[in-house]
Amino acid sequence: MSEEANNTKIKILELGDDFLRSRGFNSFSFKDISDELGLKKAAVHYHYPTKEDLGNEIINKAKERLKSFIISVDGTEKNEWQKLSDFLEFYAKYLEEEHICLIGSVGAEFHTLPDTMQDNAKQFIASAVGWLTELLELGKNKGIFQFNGEPDARALMILANMSGGLLLARMFGEDQFSKIVNGVKQSLMN
Amino acid sequence: MSEEANNTKIKILELGDDFLRSRGFNSFSFKDISDELGLKKAAVHYHYPTKEDLGNEIINKAKERLKSFIISVDGTEKNEWQKLSDFLEFYAKYLEEEHICLIGSVGAEFHTLPDTMQDNAKQFIASAVGWLTELLELGKNKGIFQFNGEPDARALMILANMSGGLLLARMFGEDQFSKIVNGVKQSLMN
């Protein structure tokens, strides 16, 4: 695979990821991508034969990003509070271009998506829930977090806050998202 | 306007509402509606000339439902805790058919929607935020709710929990949504 090809394939993937989180899977086309990259649709199909292929690669890349994040953060001396902050910061970064996270973009159109994408997205989000649950449990045991209820319920609430918060931020501005992030942190300090 | 016409118009609106919250605005068509009702597309266009018209009527109906809810609930002896429970129950009902709320369905595709729909949806959701904020403030002053931070930040968190929770429920089941609802209630009792 040549350098050029690799670049194009990567650019398509990144642009697809951008479109998925800014418009939704059914609201962008291969033509949108080829136009933006100065190509023809057929060239996009060469790299990703079907839209389902592209969609799954986008989700796979999100899985890799999450895995990288976990490795990078769990391989440090950071305490649970700092790890949580880093995790929340992950979502705040989406905000810059009014993007939402995959929970929002995939979830909203969930039943219109190919089964492979539904399953793939479930795996991705389940990983996030799992890691966050462990983090909360460990942090609670150490006395770093204070909260009532089970850690997995808290993990779900935090992800609901982030995914829903990004949607609300789109309509009411970044400041509203900040309020939610602060509220989440405060809720773990009691 | 005859009885029949009225019925068809109402059926289209209800079906559009169903499709919007189950698939998303860009993932259903006038043909989907006409097929389901045993009509032709042109008949749908007769009642709602453009899809934008239909979309806005769906949002208008949501506004009316919210207004009715507020009137019905504020016109009773219910205390703030019960009113909040009723409000959360509003969202739990969506769950039955794996529907999401307008924050999720409109928010995810927000930038692909006509300006009129964006503005209309903003108004609707702002009303919900406003009512909820007042409820929280009043309830906190009465000692019915206990929470740190500003009421409007709490209102946003609750709506983020509901909208995000419905998305997560779609992937992980109703039980996960219940955990979030319980968590929200618990967070107001400290």
Place this chain on the structure above:
DNA sequence: GTCTATACGCTGATAGAC
């Protein structure tokens, strides 16, 4: 009110030349 017919661009996707 609902129908048929029609317009026309966009959709995902493929075949084959270069």
Place this chain on the structure above:
DNA sequence: GTCTATCAGCGTATAGAC
């Protein structure tokens, strides 16, 4: 790897008959 050409189907929308 990218192109041109082509496909069948679907998208929103309109005109005009019944």
